[in-house]
Amino acid sequence: MSNLAVLPIVIPLIASVISAFIPKKLGLSRFIAKLFAIIFLVYAGYLAWVVFTDGIIVMQASGWAAPFGISIVADYLSVTLVLITSILTTAAVFYAPSSLSQLQESYYFYTFMFLMISGVVGAFLTGDLFNLFVFFEVLLMASYGLIVLGGGKVQLRESLKYVLFNVFSSMLFVTTIGFIYASVGTVNMAHLAERIQEAEQAGILTGLAVLLFFVFAIKAAIFPLYYWLPNSYIVPNPVVSALFGALLTKVGIYSILRVFTLIFNHDIGITHEIFTWLAIFTMLFGVIGALSTQNVKLIVTYNIIPAIGFILMGISLYSSAGIEGSVYYLVHDMIIKAALFFLVGALVVAAGTDDLRKMGGLITRYPVLGWLFFIGSLVLAGVPPFSGFIGKILLLRGSLEQEEILLTVAALITSLLILYSMIRIFVRGFWGDTVEGLPEGQNKKVRHLTIPAAVLLAISIFIGIGAEFIYPHVETIANMLLDRAEYINAVLRE
Amino acid sequence: MEILMAILASILFATAIYNLLQKQFLRIIIGTVLLSHAAHLFLLTMGKLKRGNPPVLVEGVTNYADPLPQALILTSIVISFGVTSFLLVLAYRTYTLNKSDNMDELRGSSDE
Numbered sequence: 001m002s003n004l005a006v007l008p009i010v011i012p013l014i015a016s017v018i019s020a021f022i023p024k025k026l027g028l029s030r031f032i033a034k035l036f037a038i039i040f041l042v043y044a045g046y047l048a049w050v051v052f053t054d055g056i057i058v059m060q061a062s063g064w065a066a067p068f069g070i071s072i073v074a075d076y077l078s079v080t081l082v083l084i085t086s087i088l089t090t091a092a093v094f095y096a097p098s099s100l101s102q103l104q105e106s107y108y109f110y111t112f113m114f115l116m117i118s119g120v121v122g123a124f125l126t127g128d129l130f131n132l133f134v135f136f137e138v139l140l141m142a143s144y145g146l147i148v149l150g151g152g153k154v155q156l157r158e159s160l161k162y163v164l165f166n167v168f169s170s171m172l173f174v175t176t177i178g179f180i181y182a183s184v185g186t187v188n189m190a191h192l193a194e195r196i197q198e199a200e201q202a203g204i205l206t207g208l209a210v211l212l213f214f215v216f217a218i219k220a221a222i223f224p225l226y227y228w229l230p231n232s233y234i235v236p237n238p239v240v241s242a243l244f245g246a247l248l249t250k251v252g253i254y255s256i257l258r259v260f261t262l263i264f265n266h267d268i269g270i271t272h273e274i275f276t277w278l279a280i281f282t283m284l285f286g287v288i289g290a291l292s293t294q295n296v297k298l299i300v301t302y303n304i305i306p307a308i309g310f311i312l313m314g315i316s317l318y319s320s321a322g323i324e325g326s327v328y329y330l331v332h333d334m335i336i337k338a339a340l341f342f343l344v345g346a347l348v349v350a351a352g353t354d355d356l357r358k359m360g361g362l363i364t365r366y367p368v369l370g371w372l373f374f375i376g377s378l379v380l381a382g383v384p385p386f387s388g389f390i391g392k393i394l395l396l397r398g399s400l401e402q403e404e405i406l407l408t409v410a411a412l413i414t415s416l417l418i419l420y421s422m423i424r425i426f427v428r429g430f431w432g433d434t435v436e437g438l439p440e441g442q443n444k445k446v447r448h449l450t451i452p453a454a455v456l457l458a459i460s461i462f463i464g465i466g467a468e469f470i471y472p473h474v475e476t477i478a479n480m481l482l483d484r485a486e487y488i489n490a491v492l493r494e
Numbered sequence: 495m496e497i498l499m500a501i502l503a504s505i506l507f508a509t510a511i512y513n514l515l516q517k518q519f520l521r522i523i524i525g526t527v528l529l530s531h532a533a534h535l536f537l538l539t540m541g542k543l544k545r546g547n548p549p550v551l552v553e554g555v556t557n558y559a560d561p562l563p564q565a566l567i568l569t570s571i572v573i574s575f576g577v578t579s580f581l582l583v584l585a586y587r588t589y590t591l592n593k594s595d596n597m598d599e600l601r602g603s604s605d606e
Contacts, residue, residue, distance in 0.1 A: 130566055137573045144580060148587075156588040157600045160519075163584060167526045167577055168514065174533045174570050181562070182540035 004047060005059040005074035008082050009122045011040045012089070016114035023106050030097055033110045037090040040117075044086035048079040052473060056480075056490040058127070066491050067188035071127035075487055076477045077327065078124045081254060084334045085124070087459065088246050089117050091338060091452040092239055098448035099239045099345055104149050112149070116142035116243065123251045127491055129180065129187045132255065133173050136219070140166050143248060146240045147232065155235040162232035169218040176211045183208065190491035192263045193484060202266055209264035209271050213256065220252025222312060223281040226305050230289065233304070234297040238345025241297070245304050246338035250330060253311050257326060260315060261481040268318055275316030276407055282309030283414040290421040294356040296429065299421055300337075300344050303380065306414050307333040310395060313407060317398045323478040325394030328470075332387040335460045336379050340422075342453035343373050347429060350446050352439040356425060361434030365443075369450050370430040372457060377426060379460050381419035387464035390471070499539040506532035519585040519595040526581065530574035534567050 015036035019029045051057055051074055061070040074082075092113065100109060119139025126132050147159045181187055183204055184195045196205055214225075221229040229249070233241050264271060286305025293299060307329070314326025350366050351359045363370040375386075382388030392415060399408045463470055480486050506528055513525030541563030589595045 130569075134569060134573070137577075141573075141576065141580075144584075148584065151587065151591075153591045156584065156591055160581075160584055160588050160600075163577075163581055164514075164522060164526065167574075167581070168529065170577075171526070171529045171533045171574070174530075174566075175536055177566070178533070178537040178540040178563075181537075181566075187562075187566075 002057050003059055004050065005057045005072045005125060006061075008040070008044055008047060008074075008086075009072075009118055009125060011036060011043060012114040012118040012121065015040075016111050016118060019110040019114065020108060023108050023111070026102060026106055029110055030093075030105075033093045033096075033114070034090075036114070037086070037093040041086040041090045044079070044083045047074060048083045051076060051079045052476070056486065058490050066127070067186050067191035070131050071188060071190070071491050072125050073127035073190075073487070073491055074125055075490070076473070076480050077254075077258070080327075080331060080473070080477065081124045081250075081334075082121050084331055085117060085120055085247060087456070088243065088334065088338045089113075091342070091456050092243055095242075095342055095345075095449060095452040096239045098445055099349075100149075100237055104237065107149060108145065109149060112142045112145035113243065115139075116146065116247075118142075120247045120251055124254060127189050129189055129192065130177055133170070133177060136173070136251070137170060139248065139251065140170070143244065146243070147236050149236060149240065152235070158232045158235045161228060165218065165228045169215050172211070172218075173215045176208060176215060179208050179211070188491070189258070189262055190488045193488055194492070196263055196266055199266075205264070206267045206270055209260070209267075210274070212259060212264070213271070213274075216252050216255045216259070217278075218252075219249065220256060220308050220312075221249050221305055222278055222308060223285050223305075226282070226286065226308075229304065230298055230301050233301045234295070238297075238341055238348070241301070242338045242341030242345070245301065245341055246334045249304055249308060250334055253308050253330065256312070257315055257323075257330070257481070261318075261323065262484055262487060265318070272316045272318050275312055276404065279309050279313040279316050280407055280410040282306065282312060283410055284309075287414050287417040287421065291417060295354050296344050296347060296356055296359075296425055297354050299356075299425060300340050303340075303418060303421065304337060306418060307337070309414070310392070310411065313411060314395050314398065316407075317395075317402055317404070318482075319398050319401060320475075320478055320482060321394050321398030321401060323481050324471075324474050325391050325396075325398055327477050327481075328394055328474050329388070329391030331470075331474075332379075332391050332460065332463055335456055335463070336376065336388065339453045339456035339460060340376050340380060342449065342456065343369065343376055344425075346446050346449035346453065347373065347425075349442055349449060350438075351429065352437070356428050358435060359429040360432040361430070362438075363430040364434060365438070366430075366446055368454075369446060370426070372450060372454055373430065374423075374426050375461075376453075376457055377419065377422035379457065379464070380422055382415055383419070385464050387460050387467075390464055390467045495543050496539055499535060499543065503532050503536040503539065506535060517597045519589065519597075522597070523578065523581050523585060527574075527578055530570070530578075534570060534574075537563050537567050537570070 022029050057074040059072040116139050119135050122135035218225045283306045290299050290302035310329050311326045314322040348354045379386040382392040510525050510528035513521050541560045
């Protein structure tokens with residue numbers, strides 16, 4: 001038992017409260033944001049190091065032992081994702097001043113951002129199903145604040161739909177928790193995991209599992225529930241889109257990964273079979289969406305969806321190669337999505353439009369941005385030796401081991417089409433003849449926007465090339481997810 | 495008693511879904527309010543309804559009320575209250591800027 005586990009939730013919360021008091025003093029609030037982001041980054045690194053050397057840390061709130069109190073569990077998967085979140089937070093804090101207008105920044109951008117980070121981290125760390133709902137609400141409330149920031153006509157229209165979808169899925173979540181509490185009598189995840197193995201009415205529990213999956217599938221944008229995502233993710237500022245694309249849908253897929261490895265694995269024949277089909281459709285339809293549009297922001301946004309499909313594919317396989325692939329891909333995708341949203345933000349500033357048909361020849365003026373975008377596309381598509389490749393090869397190996405030929409073929413086709421959809425931006429936007437009427441005097445701004453993206457790309461390349469170093473940790477995470485005993489013992493027996 | 499409450503919750507769910515599927519903002523927001531009421535009522539029922547017993551666990555006492563659903567509902571009520579008030583303000587702003595409160599006219603297209 002240790003308070004170490006709760007600090008990653010508290011640090012962004014403190015930053016959020018402090019910056020709420022000084023919204024108009026931009027210099028000071030920028031400094032506070034950067035300071036806290038770096039403290040958070042260092043602390044998350046330290047926590048990850050402690051957990052990977054000494055094992056899972058559990059904090060029981062107010063000393064109420066699980067399953068009566070609320071448990072905060074810093075296990076291997078959670079701390080890894082917290083570390084990635086802290087990296088993205090730091091990058092976003094350095095990206096934001098150049099991307100947002102001063103007015104937008106002074107309307108509580110940092111407050112909402114840190115509040116959202118606090119909710120995301122809380123969702124990763126909590127060991128209690130109801131608490132997961134509360135942290136979902138924390139991050140959603142903050143995301144409502146971020147999505148309306150700026151308040152344009154289109155932005156408000158799409159925000160309203162986003163809020164309505166999330167309100168509906170939240171209420172469904174509460175109802176499902178009610179069902180689970182009535183049938184099993186607990187909401188603590190480790191306790192649930194034990195009780196569900198002993199429970200007799202497996203049919204009802206499978207029904208509840210699918211209901212819970214439905215809730216998380218809305219958040220994670222899984223076929224056929226992704227229709228709310230593209231339009232609402234392109235309306236806010238690129239820095240907000242980057243945080244949404246890299247963190248919010250990933251919280252949904254993380255919840256699926258956690259719940260369907262730890263709790264609901266009593267009837268894999270039904271639940272994980274559904275996942276296989278949904279993974280195939282999510283991958284294919286997501287990438288078809290990316291090919292269907294000429295809007296650069298929309299192309300990157302649609303690429304969130306096949307990535308979720310890949311992670312779901314690993315969960316559906318439920319083997320060590322599959323889960324390892326999912327975890328590797330999750331880590332890879334969080335970083336590369338943020339990097340690509342940052343780069344697209346810079347591209348839109350450089351070209352003055354988000355319509356691909358009106359761009360061209362940008363490579364002569366912005367060579368660094370162009371080549372970074374090219375590398376980013378390769379990383380996303382999973383060209384060796386970058387990070388997407390390692391995740392995909394694990395997933396494909398797991399898929400072939402179980403002779404899921406259709407799944408394998410769908411994954412390969414999707415990878416190829418992802419590469420095509422991204423390279424299209426590079427070929428049309430950066431090559432070709434220079435179009436007239438490019439905005440002048442944006443060089444400095446574009447350079448400021450490119451640096452955080454370049455750092456994220458470097459990390460992403462390291463995850464690919466340094467697979468020797470990363471893979472043992474991923475193996476530890478996958479073993480913990482599949483074995484379950486370590487997690488349950490850490491929460492309930494100590 | 496539980497059966498009665500469950501039926502009541504299901505009626506609330508049905509009216510909520512009906513309202514959510516309407517086109518006017520205000521009806522949709524009323525739908526979300528009813529949905530949260532339904533979920534809360536349902537949560538209360540799921541903890542088994544008992545009257546007259548304190549929610550305190552003392553050794554030897556077997557007949558006690560379950561305090562957990564109350565705690566869950568309180569949290570959830572506060573959240574849905576906040577979200578509803580935000581939603582009303584957002585709907586009003588959207589209406590003033592877009593000059594419409596009809597979802598059909600707010601579909602949006604890719605050519606903007």
